[in-house]
Amino acid sequence: MVDIKLARLPDRTPVKLAITITPDLQSALNDYAAIYAQAYGREEPVTELIPAMLTSFLENVRNFARAREGARKGRP
Template sequence: MVDLKLGKLPDRTPVKLSITITPDLQAALQAYATVYAATYGVEEPVAELIPAMLSAFLESDRNFARSREAMLRGQK
């Protein structure tokens, strides 16, 4: 078997998630989408921005990353 630099790609099957949010959060998300469009010149629907926003939040939470890594090590 060849040892490739790129490992096997993870599962990328989309998962649909339905949530209920407050009107204040909806307004903030819409405002974010407006600022995003002004910044990048591309209008993106809020529903398209949310997954990237959540990923960025989770990636920036170092305590979460450490805890998650410890949990994964404990499962092996």
């Protein structure tokens, strides 16, 4: 096997997830998208922002990261 620097790419097959949210959450997401557009000068649909928001949230929750790592190593 050839040794290269780039690791094997992870599975990038999209997974569709359908959820139901409250009207208040929908309003907040729309407001966030509007503020995002003001900040970056580029409109993005809420459906494109949500995955990035969830990823950021999960990456920054330390207890979750520790628990997830422990579970991967077989620790409770």
